[in-house]
Amino acid sequence: MKVLVVGGGGREHAIVWKLSQSPKIDRIYCAPGNPGIAELAECVSISISDIEKLAEFAKKEQIELTFVGPEEPLLHGIVNHFKQQGLTIFGPTREAALIEGSKAFAKELMMKYRIPTAKYASFTNYEEALAYVRTTGAPIVIKADGLAAGKGVVVAQTVTEAEEALKTMMEEAAFGSAGARVVVEEFLEGEEMTLLAFVDGTTVKPMVPAQDHKPVYNGDQGPNTGGMGTYAPLPQVNPSMVERIVREIVEPTAKAMVEEGRSFEGILYTGLMLTREGPKVIEYNARFGDPETQVVLPLLETDLLDIFIAGLSKGLENMEVKWKDKSAVCVVMSSAGYPGPYDKGNVIQGLDQISYPTIVFHAGTTKKDGELISYGGRVLGITSIGDTLQEARDLAYGAIEKISFEGAHYRTDIGSKALR
Known part of the structure; x- marks a missing residue:
């Protein structure tokens, strides 16, 4: 098979590295790739945002499967476009990717389907958001509604910090249109974890849980980054807790998306806080996490290509996904x-x-x-x-x-x- 991976970061390097172990793949292309990926795949200098050019390339090279790493092309409808062109691609449509593209949409979905999450309010008016924060007090979490490369979340320990975050997002438009709407959430305490899952509509196959470290400095100090490191699995999290999360959160989320006419196919990322009341959702992503992928895929025993193919044919239910005991x-x-x-x-x-x-x-x-x-x-x-x-x-x-x-x-x- 000929496979195309879209993206050029650490997550895509891990995806290419894992796919390169499949005996069923003759050739991997990566657009745009990077020097590390170039040792395993042929890098193609096409931007992740140039969906038409990517589709043209896939047609010309007779690519049999495309997989997308980053969120941006998913939200811009790369899966919709490839399918319209008769190309095989595994990932969520633009409609399904909204679970990551709008935090307000994700929150409304959780409220409607009673999926446990933090209490929240969303605002497009700066003064109203300010008044809400002053009434509620701190600690409090301020999130830009749209995509902000993992940096649009501020955990404000004081009201002043929260006010500054609102000003940065809504008044100064530091994240462009992503901050035109903000979601203000209650601060959750507990152990944080990520659970990635392969999803083909209603079937969910969880991966091993991982834990990211967002702040730039030791002891979780300093501003948030895209992630400074991860580890997997989590010895402090009982396997029964993972089963509970799948049963109470991930499966109901997949079913909710089908109910909403936005059936999710691809990789669903659920960011969680294990609170005293039980696990609660912090956020969803519509793709592999970065850097979680870099610890999860090296522990995967099953051929990743086989999982993608099963996902494409709604065959995940009959697929056994195996993990290394490491x-x-x-x-x-x-x-x-x-x-x-x-x-x-x-x-x-x-x-x-x-x-x-x-x-x-x-x-x-x-x-x-x-x-x-x-x-x-x-x-x-x-x-x-x-x-x-x-x-x-x-x-x-x-x-x-x-x-x-x-x-x-x-x-x-x-x-x-x-x-x-």
């Missing part, structure tokens, strides 16, 4: 200044010293004059696999000591919560 840890190395304005163009050294069970997933790299250089905020994801979480963690941090680029920053506490 742990994985991913530590993100970022550029100095990230998530604000960051450095670019620093030479990356030491990757030649890394070997399995450590995998280096490229997130923001490029080649210049034959040298690998930093190009994004998040540059590399260093993933290690071990028999235990401690072993995986030791391997990942051991590998990081061999890798260097000017201004490299990483958290030193990824996964440490689970080891306390």
